[in-house]
Amino acid sequence: QNKKPFTLVLTLDEPHRKILLGMKKRGFGMNKYNGFGGKLEPTETVEEAAHRELWEESTISARNMKKVGLNLFSFENNPVAMEVHVYVVTEYDGTPTETEEMRPEWFSYDDIPYDDMWTDDRQWIPIMLKNKKFIGEFYFAEDQKRIISQVLEEVDVV
Numbered sequence: 001q002n003k004k005p006f007t008l009v010l011t012l013d014e015p016h017r018k019i020l021l022g023m024k025k026r027g028f029g030m031n032k033y034n035g036f037g038g039k040l041e042p043t044e045t046v047e048e049a050a051h052r053e054l055w056e057e058s059t060i061s062a063r064n065m066k067k068v069g070l071n072l073f074s075f076e077n078n079p080v081a082m083e084v085h086v087y088v089v090t091e092y093d094g095t096p097t098e099t100e101e102m103r104p105e106w107f108s109y110d111d112i113p114y115d116d117m118w119t120d121d122r123q124w125i126p127i128m129l130k131n132k133k134f135i136g137e138f139y140f141a142e143d144q145k146r147i148i149s150q151v152l153e154e155v156d157v158v
């Protein structure tokens, strides 16, 4: 119950089967590829925060935003869990551009760089790419690499 909400946006080019990831240049998750996202401002809905973070980190403006999953991350020896709300975008304005935070790069669905991403991603991204919704709980070791235990289920409603 001691949870902090975050957003995570994956942008898909479905006709070409490509996913837009960003190389994180600083802060939490630095030197990993990930979707775009961040914390919520007090006045924002989760979806508004997701839209803003995508724009701030990649300079693209989402025209659609579909809620596809929820991941709850907890860590050994850390009382605060992360509640990450996952969205998919398929329509947007602008061009993905490098920012101080992120270097955007398109990857084929078949060449996702999981070894340079958070360990959980290889579990739930394939579910997302099957156009299914999911709820995941991942209990990480202190090294933030090893997953001690997890529950991951496909759901009809997130």
Ligand SMILES: CN1CCN(c2cc(NC3CC3)nc(N)n2)CC1
Residues within 6 Å of the ligand: 006, 007, 008, 029, 034, 035, 036, 037, 038, 039, 073, 082, 084, 118, 120, 121, 140, 144
């Ligand atoms: C603002 N960010 C958005 C992304 N996020 C995470 C976390 C994560 N695993 C958790 C062990 C850290 N895995 C992905 N793919 N994203 C953390 C908070």
